[in-house]
Amino acid sequence: MSELESRKRFEPREVEPRVMRRWLDSGLFHPEPEGSAAENSSIAIPPPNVTGALHMGHALNGAIQDALIRFHRMLGQRTKWILGTDHAGIATQRQVEKQLEAEGTTREQVGREAFVERVWRWREEYGGTIIEQFKRLGASCDYDDERFTLDDGYVEAVLKVFVDLYEQGLIYRDNYMVNWDPGLRSAISDLEVEQREVTDVLYEIAYPLAGGGELVVATVRPETMLADTAVAVNPDDERHRHLIGRTAILPLVGRELPIIADEYVKTDFGTGCLKITPGHDPNDFEIGRKHGLAEVTVIGEDGLMNANAGEFAGLPALEARKRVVQALGDAVRARTHYHHEVPYSQRSGERVEPLISLQWFMRMDELARPAIDAVREGRVRIHPESQARRYVEWLENIRPWCISRQLWWGHQIPVWYRGEETYVGTTPPEGDGWERDPDVLDTWFSSALWPFATLGWPHDTPELRAFYPTDVLVTARDILFLWVARMVMMGLRFPGDVPFTDVYVHSVIQAPDGRRMSKSLGTGIDPLDLIAGGPRPPVFQQGGTFPSYGADAVRFGLLAMSSTQDVRFSEEKIHQGAQLATKVWNASRFVLPRVGEGVRAAARPQTVEDRWILSRLQYAKRAMRRALDAFEFHHAALGLYDFVFGELCDRYIELVKPRLEDEPDVQATLLLVLRETLALAHPVIPFVTEEIWSHVPEAEGLLAGSRWPEVDESLIDPEAEAAVERQFAAVQAVRAWRDAVRVPPGPRLPARLDAPGYEQLADGIALLARLEWSPDGGDAIAAVPIPGGAVAVLATEAVDLEADRKLREQQRRTLRAEIARAEGKLANEGFVAKAPERVVQAERDKLEQLRRELAELDGAGG
RNA sequence: GGGCGCUUAGCUCAGUUGGUCAAGAGCGCCGCCCUUACAAGGCGGAGGUCGCUGGUUCGAGCCCAGCAGCGCCCACCA
Numbered sequence: 009m010s011e012l013e014s015r016k017r018f019e020p021r022e023v024e025p026r027v028m029r030r031w032l033d034s035g036l037f038h039p040e041p042e043g044s045a046a047e048n049s050s051i052a053i054p055p056p057n058v059t060g061a062l063h064m065g066h067a068l069n070g071a072i073q074d075a076l077i078r079f080h081r082m083l084g085q086r087t088k089w090i091l092g093t094d095h096a097g098i099a100t101q102r103q104v105e106k107q108l109e110a111e112g113t114t115r116e117q118v119g120r121e122a123f124v125e126r127v128w129r130w131r132e133e134y135g136g137t138i139i140e141q142f143k144r145l146g147a148s149c150d151y152d153d154e155r156f157t158l159d160d161g162y163v164e165a166v167l168k169v170f171v172d173l174y175e176q177g178l179i180y181r182d183n184y185m186v187n188w189d190p191g192l193r194s195a196i197s198d199l200e201v202e203q204r205e206v207t208d209v210l211y212e213i214a215y216p217l218a219g220g221g222e223l224v225v226a227t228v229r230p231e232t233m234l235a236d237t238a239v240a241v242n243p244d245d246e247r248h249r250h251l252i253g254r255t256a257i258l259p260l261v262g263r264e265l266p267i268i269a270d271e272y273v274k275t276d277f278g279t280g281c282l283k284i285t286p287g288h289d290p291n292d293f294e295i296g297r298k299h300g301l302a303e304v305t306v307i308g309e310d311g312l313m314n315a316n317a318g319e320f321a322g323l324p325a326l327e328a329r330k331r332v333v334q335a336l337g338d339a340v341r342a343r344t345h346y347h348h349e350v351p352y353s354q355r356s357g358e359r360v361e362p363l364i365s366l367q368w369f370m371r372m373d374e375l376a377r378p379a380i381d382a383v384r385e386g387r388v389r390i391h392p393e394s395q396a397r398r399y400v401e402w403l404e405n406i407r408p409w410c411i412s413r414q415l416w417w418g419h420q421i422p423v424w425y426r427g428e429e430t431y432v433g434t435t436p437p438e439g440d441g442w443e444r445d446p447d448v449l450d451t452w453f454s455s456a457l458w459p460f461a462t463l464g465w466p467h468d469t470p471e472l473r474a475f476y477p478t479d480v481l482v483t484a485r486d487i488l489f490l491w492v493a494r495m496v497m498m499g500l501r502f503p504g505d506v507p508f509t510d511v512y513v514h515s516v517i518q519a520p521d522g523r524r525m526s527k528s529l530g531t532g533i534d535p536l537d538l539i540a541g542g543p544r545p546p547v548f549q550q551g552g553t554f555p556s557y558g559a560d561a562v563r564f565g566l567l568a569m570s571s572t573q574d575v576r577f578s579e580e581k582i583h584q585g586a587q588l589a590t591k592v593w594n595a596s597r598f599v600l601p602r603v604g605e606g607v608r609a610a611a612r613p614q615t616v617e618d619r620w621i622l623s624r625l626q627y628a629k630r631a632m633r634r635a636l637d638a639f640e641f642h643h644a645a646l647g648l649y650d651f652v653f654g655e656l657c658d659r660y661i662e663l664v665k666p667r668l669e670d671e672p673d674v675q676a677t678l679l680l681v682l683r684e685t686l687a688l689a690h691p692v693i694p695f696v697t698e699e700i701w702s703h704v705p706e707a708e709g710l711l712a713g714s715r716w717p718e719v720d721e722s723l724i725d726p727e728a729e730a731a732v733e734r735q736f737a738a739v740q741a742v743r744a745w746r747d748a749v750r751v752p753p754g755p756r757l758p759a760r761l762d763a764p765g766y767e768q769l770a771d772g773i774a775l776l777a778r779l780e781w782s783p784d785g786g787d788a789i790a791a792v793p794i795p796g797g798a799v800a801v802l803a804t805e806a807v808d809l810e811a812d813r814k815l816r817e818q819q820r821r822t823l824r825a826e827i828a829r830a831e832g833k834l835a836n837e838g839f840v841a842k843a844p845e846r847v848v849q850a851e852r853d854k855l856e857q858l859r860r861e862l863a864e865l866d867g868a869g870g
Numbered sequence: 871g872g873g874c875g876c877u878u879a880g881c882u883c884a885g886u887u888g889g890u891c892a893a894g895a896g897c898g899c900c901g902c903c904c905u906u907a908c909a910a911g912g913c914g915g916a917g918g919u920c921g922c923u924g925g926u927u928c929g930a931g932c933c934c935a936g937c938a939g940c941g942c943c944c945a946c947c948a
Binding site: 016017226279747838839842 | 875886892895896897898907911913914915941942943945
């Protein structure tokens with residue numbers, strides 16, 4: 009106990025590692041796979057990249073999940089937080105490629121096998137970093153059962169899904185237009201493409217017509233004209249209708265281009281004539297397939313012009329553009345600056361090159377339908393609702409997914425070729441001469457299996473039975489399609505049930521200045537720096553280092569910031585969390601040593617204040633539970649703060665101080681309140697509460713493993729609550745008066761209570777407002793209005809009479825205004841007739857009370 | 871081009887079915903207090919036409935419509 013008493017402040021740096029050790033050693037985080045998913049509770053963590061370091065998004069995501077996990081564990085459920093990392097194909101491959109570059113070599117020089125071996129070694133060395141960082145947060149994941157998306161068992165699941173979907177006709181290989189990332193040298197999916205605004209030059213170029221005349225097309229990419237195979241006009245376009253069926257001659261190349269009619273061509277944009285380049289534009293590709301046009305490619309996967317580009321072959325596309333324009337000479341009729349959006353790769357940041365390429369695709373429509381139904385029918389509930397609409401809308405318009413990637417790190421596609429033969433299977437084919445498809449699967453393909461592949465699917469494991477479907481998936485908005493929707497599709501298709509019953513989509517935390525958090529912009533804030541007191545990033549002007557806020561403070565702050573809306577990072581909220589941890593610590597430091605030997609926690613109310621705190625405690629427990637059940641984490645955090653400060657510490661502990669020493673009943677009550685407060689605070693601030701728990705008499709085991717304090721309805725006491733509310737209004741009124749008239753807060757003033765109904769409350773008022781009730785009359789030198797009456801101050805030295813007069817005048821004004829408002833309301837026939845009786849009566853009571861207060865104020869002279 | 875969201879105190883944000891909101895918190899600001907849990911504290915205070923306009927209602931920060939500003943998502947106009 010002395011250890012508790014001697015430290016004025018909670019020291020997270022000292023306490024956190026020790027407490028985490030105890031949790032880990034206890035085995036509490038690792039549930040045995042027993043029972044059914046319906047009775048158990050589980051969450052699959054969004055697997056961080058193995059290359060990852062904990063960022064603010066992880067911290068928020070983790071704080072939310074851990075609050076839920078700890079809460080459900082305390083509810084007595086067998087609770088598993090499924091942990092693991094994602095192999096993150098591109099990101100991880102890049103890490104190792106950089107290493108090789110530093111060594112003056114490349115992956116091509118090293119060779120595939122050695123390279124992959126090297127990535128595995130890299131993973132051995134650095135892959136555990138982020139897991140360790142989750143521990144710093146206090147995340148109660150099942151660390152004894154860590155998964156990786158390239159583990160043997162996981163690979164088995166991935167290959168089975170691929171082969172099954174291939175056999176079911178949903179996965180196929182096709183020569184099709186893809187988003188080619190020239191930086192990565194790989195295809196990427198539509199979801200990995202983002203639109204960026206750029207200013208290009210829009211060229212208008214004349215194409216001669218066979219048999220004389222010309223037409224003019226508009227393009228921002230003249231170099232692609234070398235691959236034109238048609239010109240299209242809108243059939244309703246009067247200007248160009250006569251061209252349909254004629255032939256244009258492609259300048260520089262001389263190819264004959266049929267002039268076709270297609271509704272797609274806008275009549276009010278450009279020249280009304282659209283050059284059709286099926287090989288290098290997604291729209292043109294569609295039109296080309298529709299009209300059976302030839303597909304010519306002039307830009308290769310290396311970003312250079314290929315042999316089809318004739319004299320321009322070998323040039324980078326941009327260089328070729330200049331040269332083509334030059335070569336066109338007078339045929340270029342106009343150049344205008346043109347502001348538009350073009351596709352960029354989110355992966356490499358390079359401008360996407362649409363190319364026709366032989367890739368593997370997955371048909372999504374058939375998979376999407378059940379996933380839409382699951383949400384529509386409420387088998388998967390997405391919070392907030394607006395995200396459910398986004399989800400459904402996206403799935404309704406879903407297109408095939410390009411799943412092959414030209415990388416080395418990942419799940420290699422289980423397809424082998426031998427001449428014209430193709431073999432698809434989970435194990436290599438018999439016989440010689442087979443060559444495996446070199447590509448790997450999009451990382452999101454394996455991520456889509458996460459909630460069940462981690463539990464041992466495709467085998468019928470105890471883990472799968474005990475924890476699938478999981479309860480809730482917690483994630484940010486940006487991967488709703490990329491990941492969440494695909495998990496639902498795969499869950500329904502393979503294990504045959506939704507992967508989770510709820511999806512909570514939380515906020516993205518922006519930098520304090522409203523920009524995106526990013527390391528390269530200097531706007532990133534490392535949660536570990538907040539926990540341990542690292543340097544403030546440049547986005548904070550003041551520089552220096554953060555205080556060592558500790559994990560509890562960071563968790564609290566993040567929960568308080570969490571919302572369904574994007575929010576700016578607020579260090580103040582973290583600070584608020586530190587205040588809460590310190591407060592709980594100090595309150596415990598005060599209470600615990602004063603609890604007598606053998607006193608057990610129990611509700612033993614002696615006074616109205618005791619009944620009040622017990623009632624408020626029930627409310628706090630209920631509010632916390634509701635907030636967590638409803639995914640309202642800011643309410644959970646801020647409500648806890650309000651209870652601890654506003655009710656437990658500033659009021660109750662202060663009220664109870666004189667009685668605490670010798671009254672075992674008070675000690676028992678306070679001990680109960682403290683114990684239950686620690687419990688209900690634990691999901692939010694686990695470290696400090698666990699540490700205090702070890703000092704609580706009769707507290708056995710870990711708080712993390714103890715039971716959630718249920719609401720005791722019999723202790724709810726509206727009468728006591730109302731009484732103590734009045735008591736505090738009175739205390740506050742007297743304090744404000746003292747402050748205004750410059751009576752120091754310390755000395756006790758003689759006073760008389762001129763208000764009915766305060767019999768049980770008078771002692772508390774005297775204690776907190778520093779008054780001494782005087783039995784005999786005496787001259788009142790001031791009357792301080794309190795609800796339903798006044799406190800008459802009988803005598804004192806040095807009252808600032810002028811200030812007193814001003815204060816009273818101001819109070820009169822306020823009261824009169826309020827009385828007028830209430831009278832007006834009650835004079836309104838509509839209000840009296842239509843408002844509920846309860847509301848009308850409350851207004852009448854309020855008016856009566858206001859009048860009494862004003863009378864007291866006037867009666868006191870001045 | 872569609873869709874969604876936001877706009878409340880100097881700053882960052884709460885405000886859950888419209889009355890119990892005479893609009894709150896943290897930080898910042900002003901004043902008092904080292905009262906024996908906590909000065910990284912306690913107490914008190916200043917500060918808001920709840921973006922604008924109109925509507926519904928006995929009653930609107932909350933519901934509806936329009937407008938303005940900001941943000942996000944989706945989308946194949948060269």
